[in-house]
Amino acid sequence: MLEKKFRWNKIDSLKVIERIKAKANLIEPKMRISVIKEHQSDNRILECAVEGKTQFIISGDKHHLLPLKIYKGIKILNSSEFLKLL
Numbered sequence: 001m002l003e004k005k006f007r008w009n010k011i012d013s014l015k016v017i018e019r020i021k022a023k024a025n026l027i028e029p030k031m032r033i034s035v036i037k038e039h040q041s042d043n044r045i046l047e048c049a050v051e052g053k054t055q056f057i058i059s060g061d062k063h064h065l066l067p068l069k070i071y072k073g074i075k076i077l078n079s080s081e082f083l084k085l086l
Helices: 002-006 009-025 041-051 079-085
Strands: 056-058 074-077
Touching: 002 009, 041 056, 041 074, 056 079, 074 079
Parallel strands: 056 074
Antiparallel strands: none
């Protein structure tokens, strides 16, 4: 996916994925959320955020996630909004 979306080569994509895995916490949600009807897979993002007790979701999804603005206390921001907070 990184190769297609960002035009990266396979080696660079794998390096980035490995760096993310080294820092990430794997979340396997036990609950199901069905807030976003038009694009059910976006609900998986919400499930992980709730189960992982995150403060923020950083997204470029202008159609489904960003319009929510906040979900169960989790702020949903685009990257520039998030950087302003930092």
